[in-house]
Amino acid sequence: MTRITVNPNQMGGVPCIRGMRIPVATVVNMIANGMTPDEVVAELPSLQIEDVAAALRFAADALSDREILLQPTA
Helix, strand or coil, X not given: CCCEECCCCCHHHCCEECCCCCXXXXXXXHXXXXXXXXXXXXXXXXXXXXXXXXXXXXXXXXXXXXXXCCCCCC
C-alpha cells in the first residue's frame, strides 16, 4: 500500500493518497456516488487510476477485519 499514506500532521492523520491532501474517503465516496475511476481522475487531476484502485483496496481491507452490525430489512 505505498499509495496510501498516513501523516498525523496532515489532514488530521486520516489516510490520504500519496502524501497529498486527498483523503481515501473522498475517493471512495466519489466512486460510491456513481463516478467512474476516469471521472474521479478528471475531477482530481493529481490522481492516477492506480490511486483510485488503491483507495478502494484500502477501504475493502479496512472493513474486512470488522464486524458491521446492520439493521435487518423486511
